[in-house]
Amino acid sequence: PSVSAQPExxxxxxxxxxxxxxxxxxxxxxxxxxxxxxxxxxxxxxxxSEDRGAPTVLVYGHHDVQPA
Structure with a gap:
């Protein structure tokens, strides 16, 4: 598991x-x-994009998890 809060x-x-x-x-x-x-x-x-007028789309998320 990718539990970022635990160094191990x-x-x-x-x-x-x-x-x-x-x-x-x-x-x-x-x-x-x-x-x-x-x-x-x-x-x-x-x-x-090759279209200089295209809007910018930003996606932000986590790939780590926290202990439950």
Whole structure:
């Protein structure tokens, strides 16, 4: 489990970030990056439009979980 609040799951959180980055790339995102941040890695993905007038869409979510 990718429980980010528990240090013993650091490897799981890292694998979660790698999995998400790979899935985004498989979906077609031309840019996917894993950013090292304090506590847990963040996943960034970008799919720029060739239409300069296209709106910007931002999606924000979590790939880690908290203990229950």
């Amino acid at each position: 799951h650091d490897g799981d959180v890292r694998r979660s970030a790698e999995w998400l980055s790979a899935k985004l790339k498989e979906t077609g995102f031309p840019v996917t990056e894993i950013w090292e941040t304090p506590g847990a890695p963040a996943v960034f993905a970008e799919w720029p």
